[in-house]
Amino acid sequence: xxxxxxxxxxxxxxxxxxxxxxxxxxxxxxxxxxxxxxxxxxxxxxxxxxxxxxxxxxxxxxxxxxxxxxxxxxxxxxxxxxxxxxxxxxxxxxxxxxxxxxxxxxxxxxxxxxxxxxxxxxxxxxxxxxxxxxxxxxxxxxxxxxxxxxxxxxxxxxxxxxxxxxxxxxxxxxxxxxxxxxxxxxxxxxxxxxxxxxxxxxxxxxxxxxxxxxxxxxxxxxxxxxxxxxxxxxxxxxxxxxxxxxxxxxxxxxxxxxxxxxxxxxxxxxxxxxxxxxxxxxxxxxxxxxxxxxxxxxxxxxxxxxxxxxxxxxxxx
Amino acid sequence: xxxxxxxxxxxxxxxxxxxxxxxxxxxxxxxxxxxxxxxxxxxxxxxxxxxxxxxxxxxxxxxxxxxxxxxxxxxxxxxxxxxxxxxxxxxxxxxxxxxxxxxxxxxxxxxxxxxxxxxxxxxxxxxxxxxxxxxxxxxxxxxxxxxxxxxxxxxxxxxxxxxxxxxxxxxxxxxxxxxxxxxxxxxxxxxxxxxxxxxxxxxxxxxxxxxxxxxxxxxxxxxxxxxxxxxxxxxxxxxxxxxxxxxxxxxxxxxxxxxxxxxxxxxxxxxxxxxxxxxxxxxxxxxxxxxxxxxxxx
Numbered sequence: 167x168x169x170x171x172x173x174x175x176x177x178x179x180x181x182x183x184x185x186x187x188x189x190x191x192x193x194x195x196x197x198x199x200x201x202x203x204x205x206x207x208x209x210x211x212x213x214x215x216x217x218x219x220x221x222x223x224x225x226x227x228x229x230x231x232x233x234x235x236x237x238x239x240x241x242x243x244x245x246x247x248x249x250x251x252x253x254x255x256x257x258x259x260x261x262x263x264x265x266x267x268x269x270x271x272x273x274x275x276x277x278x279x280x281x282x283x284x285x286x287x288x289x290x291x292x293x294x295x296x297x298x299x300x301x302x303x304x305x306x307x308x309x310x311x312x313x314x315x316x317x318x319x320x321x322x323x324x325x326x327x328x329x330x331x332x333x334x335x336x337x338x339x340x341x342x343x344x345x346x347x348x349x350x351x352x353x354x355x356x357x358x359x360x361x362x363x364x365x366x367x368x369x370x371x372x373x374x375x376x377x378x379x380x381x382x383x384x385x386x387x388x389x390x391x392x393x394x395x396x397x398x399x400x401x402x403x404x405x406x407x408x409x410x411x412x413x414x415x416x417x418x419x420x421x422x423x424x425x426x427x428x429x430x431x432x433x434x435x436x437x438x439x440x441x442x443x444x445x446x447x448x449x450x451x452x453x454x455x456x457x458x459x460x461x462x463x464x465x466x467x468x469x470x471x472x473x474x475x476x477x478x479x480x481x482x483x
Numbered sequence: 484x485x486x487x488x489x490x491x492x493x494x495x496x497x498x499x500x501x502x503x504x505x506x507x508x509x510x511x512x513x514x515x516x517x518x519x520x521x522x523x524x525x526x527x528x529x530x531x532x533x534x535x536x537x538x539x540x541x542x543x544x545x546x547x548x549x550x551x552x553x554x555x556x557x558x559x560x561x562x563x564x565x566x567x568x569x570x571x572x573x574x575x576x577x578x579x580x581x582x583x584x585x586x587x588x589x590x591x592x593x594x595x596x597x598x599x600x601x602x603x604x605x606x607x608x609x610x611x612x613x614x615x616x617x618x619x620x621x622x623x624x625x626x627x628x629x630x631x632x633x634x635x636x637x638x639x640x641x642x643x644x645x646x647x648x649x650x651x652x653x654x655x656x657x658x659x660x661x662x663x664x665x666x667x668x669x670x671x672x673x674x675x676x677x678x679x680x681x682x683x684x685x686x687x688x689x690x691x692x693x694x695x696x697x698x699x700x701x702x703x704x705x706x707x708x709x710x711x712x713x714x715x716x717x718x719x720x721x722x723x724x725x726x727x728x729x730x731x732x733x734x735x736x737x738x739x740x741x742x743x744x745x746x747x748x749x750x751x752x753x754x755x756x757x758x759x760x761x762x763x764x765x766x767x768x769x770x771x772x773x774x775x776x777x778x779x780x781x
Binding site for chain 2: 180181184185188189192195196197306307309310311312314315318319321322325326418420421422424425428436439440443444455458459462463
């Protein structure tokens with residue numbers, strides 16, 4: 167087991183390195199130049215020397231190889247650099263945004279689990295009855311409704327019925343939990359619907375699959391109560407694929423809230439990503455991408471470990 | 484030869500329905516989705532004759548008009564008819580959806596077949612690269628490609644936008660098609676083709692590809708829905724389709740957000756259009772999978 171964990175951890179390095187090379191090269195292929203964008207935006211004529219001096223200050227005059235090595239050395243020593251646009255340390259800008267994105271993602275996940283497990287199970291147990299049909303239509307509609315539009319509809323409903331819109335400025339949960347929740351619960355609902363739809367469908371199909379297994383028939387044949395057959399035998403075995411789906415969606419929510427954040431005017435990671443990509447802020451985009459991709463890779467690793475823990479048939483060497 | 488002896492012999496063959504008919508009977512929900520898709524296609528092809536107004540026609544005397552007899556779904560901030568813009572928006576959505584899904588699924592399928600056919604190091608290298616692409620949320624990858632490629636409009640359609648929407652599909656299609664192709668590779672007829680001395684190209688494209696069309700078609704249909712959603716998201720952010728082209732995501736963005744109170748129809752209807760289109764493709768795609776190959780995980 168320990169060897170498996172170490173092997174998997176080592177295998178993450180080439181993938182992360184690949185992500186790093188890819189994002190590094192993509193950024194350098196981008197048209198436009200942050201130095202010109204920044205200095206010319208301030209107006210007036212800027213001569214070539216000033217531009218070159220600024221480039222040198224940001225390290226953009228070095229060769230590609232040197233820039234890459236500098237970045238990698240920084241990464242290994244947990245020095246993510248300074249934003250080329252604001253001059254602030256990248257880590258500071260990211261951490262406040264991460265707090266917000268993480269909270270929305272966690273709330274959406276809780277919502278999805280609360281909906282998916284009971285409804286997915288009901289749908290499977292009452293297959294082809296009206297209960298199943300209602301739940302399936304609800305789930306497949308959840309895949310079709312764009313989260314950002316659902317967010318707009320939520321705002322619209324709040325506005326028209328209560329004449330109230332969620333606060334537009336972020337308050338951390340430890341400062342004022344009520345104010346914090348009254349802002350963040352809505353985006354969590356907007357993305358949570360789609361999320362719960364994905365998980366409900368997975369729950370339904372795995373329960374149906376598990377109910378076909380021999381051990382379920384054995385349990386029934388030896389007279390185990392149907393309630394226990396479902397809770398002890400079926401549910402427990404159906405959990406792993408559902409955990410996988412929930413984990414992967416969670417990983418994507420950290421960076422993938424881009425559009426919903428725009429609708430609710432949230433300063434999350436997604437919004438930061440859009441802003442910094444359009445500005446060409448290399449250090450910031452690189453750090454963000456490593457964070458988002460790294461998070462996804464780690465979640466994947468944890469899911470694999472869960473398989474080994476929960477399912478005795480899965481033994482890794 | 485006595486031609487008179489050729490009597491007509493009738494066999495009692497089991498009745499075979501046309502596959503399309505079979506699909507409709509076995510998958511009524513999928514058939515319903517297909518009907519919506521076909522209606523949307525007809526509407527967008529003949530948009531010119533269907534729309535009540537020119538979608539680009541500004542009318543300052545009817546700005547933000549509520550739904551009425553003249554404007555069924557109301558008008559936007561420039562007095563443009565919302566219904567007409569939704570119908571033209573269907574054209575944008577379907578065009579981008581089909582093209583992006585075609586590019587993405589085809590590229591993914593080709594990569595998947597190559598990966599499975601050669602195996603070994605080639606397979607290893609390709610799969611690692613696909614793993615890297617999979618580590619990005621779809622929208623982040625699409626945004627990055629949009630930023631790198633910029634715009635490349637051909638006849639009012641941004642080809643780079645299509646590529647940006649197609650690229651995030653590639654690794655997933657490649658993975659599914661690879662799995663199917665691995666099974667096909669072990670078939671005796673592939674050995675036979677090898678023994679006959681056929682080239683690798685010929686074996687891949689004449690013998691393996693036709694046998695992985697089921698997963699390909701399923702992925703293609705499912706990803707049209709994803710492409711429509713992604714196009715709407717990018718257009719909403721102002722990084723996809725640009726004004727004055729009618730596109731659903733664009734209709735929801737920018738100006739319309741300021742009009743929550745005054746003109747809710749500008750928000751409600753384009754979103755319903757997106758949802759209906761994606762819903763139809765999802766229904767059809769799901770049923771197509773159940774019908775062709777239920778084991779494929781989308």
